[in-house]
Amino acid sequence: xxxxxxxxxxxxxxxAAWQLLHLAIxxxxxxxxxxxxxxxxxxxxxxxxxxxxxxxxKAFAYAMSLALIGGIVLGVLLGVNKLAGAVAEPILLNLYxxxxxxxxxxxxxxxxxxxxxxxxxxxxxxxxPILLFTMNAIRQMRPVYMRTAGTLRLTPIQSLFHVLLPAIxxxxxxxxxxxxxxxxxxxxxxxxxxxxxxxGYMAVNAMGLGDIPTIMAVALLLTVIAVTCNSLMLMLDKxxxxx
Amino acid sequence: xxxxSVLRSALVAGFIGLIEALCRTHIIPQTVMIPPSxxxxxxLGLVSAGQYSKDILFSFTNIIVSAFxxxxxxxxxxxxxxxxxxxxxxxxxxxxxYYAVPTFIFYPVFIVxxxxxxxxxxxxAVLLAIVAMITATLTGLDRIPxxxxxxxxxxRMSRLQTAWRIELPAALPYLFGxxxxxxxxxxxxxxxxxxxxxxxxxxxAIAFAYNNFESDNMYALMxxxxxxxxxxxxxxxxxxxxxxxxxQR
Numbered sequence: 283x284x285x286x287x288x289x290x291x292x293x294x295x296x297x298a299a300w301q302l303l304h305l306a307i308x309x310x311x312x313x314x315x316x317x318x319x320x321x322x323x324x325x326x327x328x329x330x331x332x333x334x335x336x337x338x339x340k341a342f343a344y345a346m347s348l349a350l351i352g353g354i355v356l357g358v359l360l361g362v363n364k365l366a367g368a369v370a371e372p373i374l375l376n377l378y379x380x381x382x383x384x385x386x387x388x389x390x391x392x393x394x395x396x397x398x399x400x401x402x403x404x405x406x407x408x409x410x411p412i413l414l415f416t417m418n419a420i421r422q423m424r425p426v427y428m429r430t431a432g433t434l435r436l437t438p439i440q441s442l443f444h445v446l447l448p449a450i451x452x453x454x455x456x457x458x459x460x461x462x463x464x465x466x467x468x469x470x471x472x473x474x475x476x477x478x479x480x481x482g483y484m485a486v487n488a489m490g491l492g493d494i495p496t497i498m499a500v501a502l503l504l505t506v507i508a509v510t511c512n513s514l515m516l517m518l519d520k521x522x523x524x525x
Numbered sequence: 526x527x528x529x530s531v532l533r534s535a536l537v538a539g540f541i542g543l544i545e546a547l548c549r550t551h552i553i554p555q556t557v558m559i560p561p562s563x564x565x566x567x568x569l570g571l572v573s574a575g576q577y578s579k580d581i582l583f584s585f586t587n588i589i590v591s592a593f594x595x596x597x598x599x600x601x602x603x604x605x606x607x608x609x610x611x612x613x614x615x616x617x618x619x620x621x622x623y624y625a626v627p628t629f630i631f632y633p634v635f636i637v638x639x640x641x642x643x644x645x646x647x648x649x650a651v652l653l654a655i656v657a658m659i660t661a662t663l664t665g666l667d668r669i670p671x672x673x674x675x676x677x678x679x680x681r682m683s684r685l686q687t688a689w690r691i692e693l694p695a696a697l698p699y700l701f702g703x704x705x706x707x708x709x710x711x712x713x714x715x716x717x718x719x720x721x722x723x724x725x726x727x728x729x730a731i732a733f734a735y736n737n738f739e740s741d742n743m744y745a746l747m748x749x750x751x752x753x754x755x756x757x758x759x760x761x762x763x764x765x766x767x768x769x770x771x772x773q774r
Contacts (some may be wrong), residue, residue, distance in 0.1 A: 288615030311637035368529045369536060376758050379709040381716035383728065384750045387735040387743055391557050463625035470627050474721065489633045489722065501630040508625035516621055 313498045322499040335503075337479040341397055342469045345404025349465050350458065353409045357416025357457075358446065367417055378410045382468070386475050400472035400480070407468030408461040415457025419450035452522040459515040466508060559744050568745035577730055577746065583643075584715055584727040591647045592711040595654035596704055602655070603662025613663070623656045632718055641724055650714030654707040661703020665696030698768045705761045712754060 297315050304314040313321070325331045360367040386403070393399035427449050431441035447454075473482025481500055488496035541561050547553045548560035559567075571577055606613050628649060635645035673695055677687040719728025727746055734743035 286618075288611065289618050292612075292615040292619065307638055312634055365529070365532070369532045372762070373533065373537065376755055379712070379758055380751060380754050381713040381728075383713075383717040383720045384731055384747050386720075387731070388558070388747070460624070466625070467627045467629075471629065471717070474629075485630055485633075486721070492633075494633065494637065497630065497633050504630060505626045508627070509622045512622040512625040513618070516618075 311494065313495050317495065318498045318502050321495045322502055325496070325499055331484075334479060334481050334484050337477075338469060338473065338481045341400040341473070341480065342404060342466060344397075345401045345408065345465050345469055346462065348401065348405045349408035349412055349461055352405070353412025353457070353461060354416050354454065356409075357413040358420060358442070360413070361417040361420025364421075367421065371414075371417070374410055374414060378414070382406050383471060383475075386472075389472075390476055395476055395478075397477075399476045400469050403472030403476070404465040404469040407471075408465030411464060412454075412457040412461040415453050415460070416450065419453030419457075420446065423449050452519065455515060455519050455522055459512060459519060462511060462515065463508060466504075470504070556740070559741055561748075563741070564744045564748045567741045568748050571742065571745050572749075577727070580725050580727055580730045581749070583725045584719065587643060587646050587650065587715040587719075587726065588708075588711050590643075591650035591654060591715060592708045594647070595651045595707045595711060596658050598651075599655040599658025599703065599707065600662050600700065603659045603666070606659065607663055607666045620656060620660055628653050628714075629717060629721065632721055636722060641722065646715055646718045646723065646726070649718045650711045653714040654710035657706035657710055658703040661699055661706065662696075665699030665703075666692070668699060669695045698765075701761075701765055701768050705758075705765065708757060708761060709754075712757075716750060 300312075300315050304312045309317070360370050382403070385406070389399050389402050389406070393402050423446075427445050428441070431445045436444065469480075470482035470485075473480035474486040477483050481504060485497055485500045488494075488500070544553070544558070545560050545562060548555070548558055572581075606616060631652070632645065632649050635648045639645040639648055669692055673691050674687065677691045682690065715726070716728040719726035720732050723729045727750060731743055731746045731750075734740070734746065
């Protein structure tokens, strides 16, 4: 616990800074930490919030599983085949750097309003980092592993499940950590533009109404969820690195 | 040209050709997507007519300003944090979770504080880009080999000389990685916030064209974003490779 004390103090300092900023620019622009928490708690009593959370969670679950499976499968393929990996990497890096919001009219035209375009947005954001991490992990894997698999006459499927995937597991977890954050961002952005439900829609709706307390409450909820999930994955990451 | 770049160009050209063919044969209807060649000629027409030059200028000013602010302040914050190991220990878990927070949620707050215009857009882009630069600076300073600092001491260099002639060049490849990320994030931050709420800029123009069914303008502007990101990336990668090559020498 001693280790986390400085971080805890820093978080307290950040909350104090938030309070000071609130006092400086007024409640109309930024609600205080305490007001935000009470507003969030009162919102938690409504059905509306939970349906929106459920919608976001559903879209996120679909998008995350697609990004995870697609990213790992494509990453393994591109990592094993050196030429394909070298050809694809700059293209993927470039796709990663594109502001994907610009493509939203195209996504809407292809998938329509609703769940499928939210999921498509999430996958677009989350797939590439997972893919790149997996591909680079396979490239940097010690060659002796694959040679051992060859000596043991493992079939490709066996070497995939017993050699390749266990060897690159730490990197996959690191990629998933990044992919998780980006998929969540993608789903939220998708909801902001292409949906009538979900937390992103709630935020953009509150934005239109100038309802700062709701925006801050949604932001707080998302921040807490995202940081908690991220910290859990960081812990898992550290554990795997120490193996 | 090596085999990879030939294959890569062929792949990209083939993909564009495929879309072109699908559009020309109306398998993809004209209402969904216009052929890439038409996007390109329309883009040239828009740029020469100057219809969107104000929006383009607005966006690129925002991108350049926010990238510079993020890179320079990120570098100095990184230096400062690196010199305070205890504070760094406290900060590091927060930095690791930073990109998990969907920053765009805070955009409305910035609008109230800075108003609609350059200020709030630059603020959100800087917020998005700065942490990548801070992290890269910390990594870069960590990776300076001890032997370099020792040789600086042997040569009786002053602190400033050590920083300028030894530490900065040694950390430069890592710093440049941060610069690349900061530029990409500024781009994303600026275009996305213009999309959400703004009165001008490329992002706003695309959203406006989409809402008004001006699909030729919309696709031309999307192509402009794609081309500019690709060119900027290619330029940054070129410098990056030169830096990496210098490090290995």
